[in-house]
Amino acid sequence: MGAIAAGLQACHERIEKACAQAGRASSSVRLLAVSKTFPARAIRDAWQAGQRAFGESYLQEALDKMVDLADLGAEWHFIGPIQSNKTRPIATHFDWVHGIDRLKVAQRLSEARPPASPPLQVLIQVNVSGESSKSGIAPGEALALDLARAVRTLPHLCLRGFMTIPRPSPDLAVQRAQFRVLADLLAQARLAGMDLDTLSMGMSDDLEAAILEGTTLVRVGTAIFGARTYP
Numbered sequence: 001m002g003a004i005a006a007g008l009q010a011c012h013e014r015i016e017k018a019c020a021q022a023g024r025a026s027s028s029v030r031l032l033a034v035s036k037t038f039p040a041r042a043i044r045d046a047w048q049a050g051q052r053a054f055g056e057s058y059l060q061e062a063l064d065k066m067v068d069l070a071d072l073g074a075e076w077h078f079i080g081p082i083q084s085n086k087t088r089p090i091a092t093h094f095d096w097v098h099g100i101d102r103l104k105v106a107q108r109l110s111e112a113r114p115p116a117s118p119p120l121q122v123l124i125q126v127n128v129s130g131e132s133s134k135s136g137i138a139p140g141e142a143l144a145l146d147l148a149r150a151v152r153t154l155p156h157l158c159l160r161g162f163m164t165i166p167r168p169s170p171d172l173a174v175q176r177a178q179f180r181v182l183a184d185l186l187a188q189a190r191l192a193g194m195d196l197d198t199l200s201m202g203m204s205d206d207l208e209a210a211i212l213e214g215t216t217l218v219r220v221g222t223a224i225f226g227a228r229t230y231p
């Protein structure tokens with residue numbers, strides 16, 4: 001077995017174990033393989049090992065790989081910060097966008113989504129750690145719910161839920177507390193009548209904590225593809 005297939009298998013085992021501990025079905029957690037900085041052939045190896053959804057953070061790098069990999073029909077998630085002058089290529093080439101943090105960007109993505117494509121699946125990014133350097137809307141519930149309501153009115157987007165990148169911590173309790181903020185927000189949105197089903201939280205170092213707090217999509221790079229030479 002190649003290194004990437006082995007990384008994927010180890011990841012699925014971690015997901016299954018954490019799901020068992022949380023009393024959840026392992027099918028309730030999707031694995032997004034974060035392939036940023038890795039070449040197209042690494043994605044092809046992961047595809048051959050059964051992986052179908054890939055996350056990219058750098059637009060031009062992603063577009064170049066998509067050309068090489070057009071034959072696969074992979075599901076592409078844009079997980080990087082969104083510059084408002086890049087909304088058209090993002091809306092054209094991706095299936096999902098995780099980093100919506102202001103209405104303007106959501107409006108531009110909706111306007112730029114090709115009408116023949118299915119709605120772009122989107123997540124609102126929430127800054128659960130309150131770090132000013134990180135992108136994402138502040139977790140104050142009212143603001144996040146207002147943004148969610150507004151995004152739900154846009155015709156070519158489908159709001160699926162929330163995403164977060166918490167401050168890294170080695171402490172499971174701290175990891176869980178940060179993820180719980182996002183899980184609570186999803187619960188509030190549902191109580192307010194929004195039919196959202198996705199929590200994008202958990203990465204290589206904290207996916208167990210995210211699973212214990214109800215994540216439905218873990219974004220894993222290093223544990224599948226190995227260490228990156230740039231972020």
Ligand SMILES: *Cc1c(COP(=O)(O)O)cnc(C)c1O
Nearest residue numbers: 034057079203204219220221222
């Ligand atoms: C790079 C990245 C990941 C993957 O991180 P790992 O620690 O390598 O698993 C997940 N989410 C986002 C938004 C990223 O930018």
